[in-house]
Amino acid sequence: MAVPDYKLSSVLCGHSMDVRCVATTTESCILSSSRDRTAKLWHPEGVKDFVNVVTYKGHKNFVSCVCWLPPCEAFPEGLVITGSNDNTILGYNLQDGKVQIHLTGHENVVCSVAPSNDSGILMSSSWDNTARVWNVNKPQMTPIVLKGHQAAVWAVIQLANGAFATASADKHINLWRRDGGKINSLTGHTDCVRGLAVASSNTFLSCANDVTVRLWTNNGECLNTFHGHTNYIYSICINPTIPQGFVTSGEDGAVRVWSAGDCIRELRLPVESVWSVTCLNNGDIVTGSSDGIVRVFTKEPDRYAEETTLSQFEDEVQKVVAASQQEIGGFKLSEIPGPEVLLEPGKSDGQTKLVRRGTNVKCYSWSVEQNTWNEIGDVMGASPPSDGKTMYQGKEYDFVFSVDIKDGAPALKLPFNRNEDPWVVAQAFIHKHDLSQGYLDEVANFIIKNAKLDSLPASSNGFADPFTGEARYVPGSG
Structure with a gap:
């Protein structure tokens, strides 16, 4: 036939x-x-x-x-x-x-x-x-x-x-x-x-x-x-x-x-x-x-x-x-179960399941009180990075640096894109990790050196620090 x-x-x-x-x-x-x-x-x-x-x-x-x-x-x-x-x-x-x-x-x-x-x-x-x-x-x-x-x-x-x-x-x-x-x-x-x-x-x-x-x-x-x-x-x-x-x-x-x-x-x-x-x-x-x-x-x-x-x-x-071949957490997207798994009740309060929905992956938590699976949110990392990019916490970056701040402590991850202002990224980094403000220039210069920045992103006098709300001096601006 x-x-x-x-x-x-x-x-x-x-x-x-x-x-x-x-x-x-x-x-x-x-x-x-x-x-x-x-x-x-x-x-x-x-x-x-x-x-x-x-x-x-x-x-x-x-x-x-x-x-x-x-x-x-x-x-x-x-x-x-x-x-x-x-x-x-x-x-x-x-x-x-x-x-x-x-x-x-x-x-x-x-x-x-x-x-x-x-x-x-x-x-x-x-x-x-x-x-x-x-x-x-x-x-x-x-x-x-x-x-x-x-x-x-x-x-x-x-x-x-x-x-x-x-x-x-x-x-x-x-x-x-x-x-x-x-x-x-x-x-x-x-x-x-x-x-x-x-x-x-x-x-x-x-x-x-x-x-x-x-x-x-x-x-x-x-x-x-x-x-x-x-x-x-x-x-x-x-x-x-x-x-x-x-x-x-x-x-x-x-x-x-x-x-x-x-x-x-x-x-x-x-x-x-x-x-x-x-x-x-x-x-x-x-x-x-x-x-x-x-x-x-x-x-x-x-x-x-x-x-x-x-x-x-x-x-x-x-x-x-192509999307089904993407990986998240070491698993192919196609191997992560679909929404049908939510038909089975959870075994304990707070139990979580990853569920594939199209090209996205969502996380659900079982509520004993409500007797239902509740969506917690999206699981990041289901999309592969673009050429030359690195994925970090669900976003693409040109660089993800490891920064040693204290002896014996784990290195801290510092993501950075070339179109960003290194001082703004440095300020966000020390704020996130509750570091001394004295680290600002050191971290900013670390980014400039390791990202091999030949020039800094254009800035204007209208710039305001996202954390303090105050303008700062930009080298070369007068």
Whole structure:
């Protein structure tokens, strides 16, 4: 089989925060949900473009997931279904965006929604450690609760044999009867299981934070384990145009295309997290990512983006890849975990974690009282110094001198740039280290000598000492 040459086709901008989920409708439209508290419907226009025709509002917090529920008895036009960090599920009219149903019952974030094989039956899963099966034809009916996991349930699907499967942060996949009774619990993944997809009438796929994909029989036997990603895998979807084909996305900023268990193509995006991936019926790949953009990739040349767009996209990718190779504290930026690590509670008050956000690194501290991670600030040093520069405390300098002030005491660091006034830098240095004012000329002359300054920066009589506020005499000024 010839390896398909997927390239960027369309860039869909409209969300103002992370796009956490993408899905499709039967008319080849795209649905997206975002941390900006909205979901959007994108309608195809022309050969390769999409236009945002409806924005769905109503949630009070992030919209973490979205799906299309096909027409059923109660809703003959179907419903756009969303789940949110406000613990609720909303169902909208596809065309006008009006809320048709409001489902409550989950006690924490609703992180996935999906249609079942049966008309009018909706599945949802939550951080409350449960999944639920709803009959939207009779929304007043109590849903079937799939209860048995010990941590957040990230995904739920219905297998071809009618059983339900749930994926959890407790590292297990549970299989359930249609009445909610537990069949068995599947082990094998060594970290949080994030996504599920029906592969055939007899098999299904799972992906996890342990950077693997597993193929299972509907009875729970693991047939194979596939490797390719280098960080958490968040999403998995069948690609109907590739033999035994599926696609995955994750925290390594990439989408991988698979055929019969072999990774045949990697699509790198200019982002840190590709939260969600799905496929259109024509085989085009749709992604939702941490930069708030929905992207479409195609293997059909007539749907490739314009050359200027492709070139700009590749430049953006290269910048992100280069940034990921930067180091901080001896670790590559790409090796520092992303924001998903903040989903795990801290072990003690004041515990700190470094978290990668784009090309920056932030430090968080755990508060037992507030039961949350609080951002302390940026961790400096994530950007490499320019040629000829030296990094010191997160800033670039032409020189960073070691100054011995007292015998037996550690040398003090003195950063300096050629465009600075050596007396001003010297004054700041002795003030910072609580040294005698008598050191001023000695330190200033040390800078002049070691920086080999042929001339001093231009000064005017309007100069004022930043610490005393008084003007000082500048040699040569009269």
